[in-house]
Amino acid sequence: MGHISLNKVRKAFGDVEVIPPLDLQINDGEFVVFVGPSGCGKSTLLRLIAGLEDVSSGEIEIDGRPSAELPPAKRGLAMVFQSYALYPHMSVRKNIAFPMKMAGVSAEEQERRIAAAASALNLTDYLDRKPGQLSGGQRQRVAIGRAIVREPAAFLFDEPLSNLDAALRVGMRLEISELHKRLATTMIYVTHDQVEAMTMADKIVVLRAGRIEQVGAPLELYENPRNLFVAGFIGSPRMNFIEGPEAAHHNAHTMGIRPEHIDVSATQGQWQGRIGVAEHLGSDTYFHVHDTGLAETITVRASGEVALRHGDTVFLTPQADKIHRFNNEGLKQ
Amino acid sequence: MATTHARAAARLMISPSVILLLGWMLIPLCMTLYFSVLRYNLLMPGDTPFAGIENYQYFLTDPAFTTALINTLVLVVGVLVVTIVGGTLLALLLDQPMWASGIWRILVIAPFFVMPTVSALVWKNMFMNPVNGLFAHLFKALGLAPFDFLAQAPLLSIIGIVSWQWLPFATLILLTAMQSLDSEQIEAAEMDGAGALSRFRYITIPHLGRAATVVILIETIFLLSVFAEILVTTNGGPGNASTNLTYLIYAESLLRFDVGVGSAGGVVAIILANIVAIFLMRAIGKNLDA
Structure with missing residues (x-):
């Protein structure tokens, strides 16, 4: 009852x-x-x-x-x-x-x-x-x-x-x-x-x-x-939102990608950026990546310890099947 | 920082105030004690021989003493009951959202600012006078014989006057206490199925306990020494129907000019007040612990 x-x-x-x-x-x-x-x-x-x-x-x-x-x-x-x-x-x-x-x-x-x-x-x-x-x-x-x-x-x-x-x-x-x-x-x-x-x-x-x-x-x-x-609102750290040509490239007004769905590499990847703050928790590592030309900051979560530091150049690759696409009214496509 | 030197200096600095305060308190007390063992009557100037406990014997065996003692207690308890019950109800009323609540609150607090002599005179002449008083007019309008309050029920009338003066104080303290009650507690009680009366009985009244204790303690101190209201209205009469301990001491020392007996009465009053204080702290002092 x-x-x-x-x-x-x-x-x-x-x-x-x-x-x-x-x-x-x-x-x-x-x-x-x-x-x-x-x-x-x-x-x-x-x-x-x-x-x-x-x-x-x-x-x-x-x-x-x-x-x-x-x-x-x-x-x-x-x-x-x-x-x-x-x-x-x-x-x-x-x-x-x-x-x-x-x-x-x-x-x-x-x-x-x-x-x-x-x-x-x-x-x-x-x-x-x-x-x-x-x-x-x-x-x-x-x-x-x-x-x-x-x-x-x-x-x-x-x-x-x-x-x-x-x-x-x-x-x-x-x-x-x-x-x-x-x-x-x-x-x-x-x-x-x-x-x-x-x-x-x-x-x-x-x-x-x-x-x-x-x-x-x-x-x-x-x-x-x-x-x-x-x-x-759901998910921590919160989802990255990217607008502009990169979103259009994925057929969306805004594309969203969660920090845990971005692969990090020191040598190659789709997006290039520079690490701002790096939070090393042991179990996970959070990178706040600047200068990607996509959004002010892209937050990335890498599993385990990743030996990249503040100021390092980093390459990011979103996992294609985890990309969320939103139209210009903010609704999911 | 608290070196021996600094502490000594601090003591030196505060000593004038301490000595002044002690002197202010101790000299009158010692003089009262001293006068209370002398045969000291202003009608017989000159010789003031040592009288031992004679003054005390005289004061304590005076039939007026028992009456005054009972009157004092009746007055204190009566006013306390009226102000606590009335104050709680008024506070409950003032706590409701209403139009111009600020003005109502000031009106309710106003009597506290009227000095005792003035309020007693106003009550005596404007309200309780059997010929011109408002109550007399009211009785006549209803076809009743005017009631002579101060002659027929002197002590009750004085309780009424003093209650009117102290009601604002009780209301004010109880109102602030009521406003400090956590609204979630009331809501929780509401969810728990308590009706308005149960909420008042089980949540509001226990919450008011501490404030009521403060009101009782402070009022008792002042009510034990009510004087102006009695002097202005009944002069302790008729007979000694409205004489309290304070008034009796006044009568002994300033109407009968017997400083010795008056002083003895003062000492007795101090002892009695302390007994009341101990009794009160035993009874309700635990409410003050957090």
Whole structure:
């Protein structure tokens, strides 16, 4: 249970239309990630689904039930906030129990669900602490625990990892993915980090200015971006775009080639350039190549260590079958 | 940098202020203690013999003392209840988005800037006067006999006046506390199925705990020594129905000219105030820990 469908959902704050009419289907058990640059309306869209904002027009169906007019609590969804939004004066146990207390769940059942959630999230030793005594990752887990015990139709995550440091973020990313595999509940996850989107999602929804640019599985978006925006947003480092005669030579207004799809050679190749910054990571080497006459910088990713340095002349060859061609409206040809 | 030399210099530099402050505090305290053990009545000038604990005995066994003690506590607790409850409700109201909220806020804060003597006079003559007061007119308009507030319910009237003065302070502190509540917490509670009342009870009120503690502690300090309002309105009467400890000490030393008993009363008041302070810190001081 957890099928959500948005039908012509529109949101305007006064005269400003934040989300133009938008349709979206989210299937039961799917892990859907809303991704886009900041201010693209992804959080607003999540809050519309949660019921924390009212839709200006359109319908939201949750499990076939029209829900656009329902208050948040009646929609059967649970949300994990960016700031965790734990209740600071309550112990971890009481925080987790709060939604059940509000729903009038019996004391034994509360105790059972708290114990289950605590053991699933490694919180058993911390149940009697206050949120202020926990680390960022632990607070995050309490917030998830508070969501789990409600046994919701779907979980909503609003940039839950953005307050954590990089190492913890990778760990929590795995934990949330594992949680999804175990619970098999629908999850909607908002992030501006395309790495989180690529690694966690079953389905990515790329948003720009409230509009859905493309919906699809992560690799589908990577291999077959529908337009320049998606092509530039998905993938790290971002795709190189080349216009002008070289693009025309490939029968396109703009040609796109990902850094990992360019072969590097010190002796021969199609394009010649000079290396600006070279980033040697050991596993990979990134070159920012200038003076190619194609674009200001061409980013290249070579596997392993390549012994080329700043200032060296380098030859680049795009892999012909990996070239993306876009027309003058920025759409994929 | 903190060499012995520098520290010595620093001590030398701050010593004038410290000595001045200590003197300012200690000399009156010591003189009060000294006067409290003398038979020192201004109606009998000249001789001030040592009297031991006689003044204390007289003050503590005075039937007016018990009444004043009870009145003091009733006044403090009464005003605290009114200002905390009223302040919370007003803060809740002022926190709502509304037209010209800045003006409303200034209006609500205004009573705090009216000095006690003036506000007590205004209340006594404009509102509570049984002949000309607005309340008397209101009662007459409703066909009721005017109620003489200051004669019939003197202590309650004073609680009303003092509450009116302190309500803005409580409102202001509680309003800022309310505005510092994280909106995501309220939204989380909303998602968790808490209605407006539950959200207020389980999220807002606990959040206000610390601010309320500050209000209670600060108000208690000032409310233990309410004086001008009583002097201006009831003069502690009728009888000693509205006499509090401060007013009793005033009456002993400046109406009966008995400096010795007045000083003894002052010492008793200091001890009682400290007992109240210890009790308060025990009861609610833990709210101040982060």
